[in-house]
Amino acid sequence: MNRKISSMLLLLILSVTDAYLLAHPNLIGKIGVLVYKHSYIKNFPRALLTVLLVVGISLLISELVYRFVGKKTALLVYSAFIAVEVGWFMYVYITFSSFTYSITGKAFIYGAHLLPVILLGLYGRYLVKRLLEPGRPKDTVAVIGKPEQH
Template sequence: MNRKWSSLLLLLVLSVTDAYLLAHPNLIGKIGVLVYKHHYIRNFPRALLTVMIVVGLSLAICELVYRFTQKKTAIFSYLALTGIALFWFMYVFVTFSSFSYRITGKSFIYGAHLLPVILAGLNLRYLVKRILAREPLNDALTEGKSGSGAV
């Protein structure tokens, strides 16, 4: 199977799993979702749409940065995006360690932690891919260095 298709399949499976986990809190978690008006994760189709939009936007940003920026800019961008995802993970970790969120159910907690992990993994994959990619050589620079194109 092609690497790109297998990566997209893995991303799809992780996204569906995350949406399922987010859409299935326990009774206290369901009450919390209603009280705090988290309508975007009220049921599985809405949670799936929310997760797919977030992952899709992140994938689109990573792909655009990979195709249209220089290597140093792309590496900095991926490091910044990975930093944001790790910060988000730490925020979720601290938030869900409090008593009010700890009683919402393990599946809901795992689902909340999984989304930033998916995004960090996606950004790190593109970071490694960009570091290992070779830059095309500029013909004008190579001619000037070899001395054959002296003016």
């Protein structure tokens, strides 16, 4: 199977899993979703739309940086994104370790942890891909029919 297709399939499966987990808190979690007006994860279709938008926009940004930005700048951008995701994951871990959130149900807690992990993997993949890529020559145009001059 093509690497690009398998990567997209993995992202889709992880996104659907994350949306399912976020949309299924226990009773206390459902009350918390209503009280704090988290309407974007109120049910499975809304959670799926939210997760797919976040992952899709992140994928689009990563692909645009990969294609249109120089290697050093791209590495800096991906490193910054990874730092943000690590910070977000630590925030989610600390928040959901407190008593209030720890009683919202394991599925909901795992879903909250999964989204930063998905994005961390996405940005990490692009970082490694860009690191391993040899430098691309800039502004090279192939002219058909003209012999090369040495």
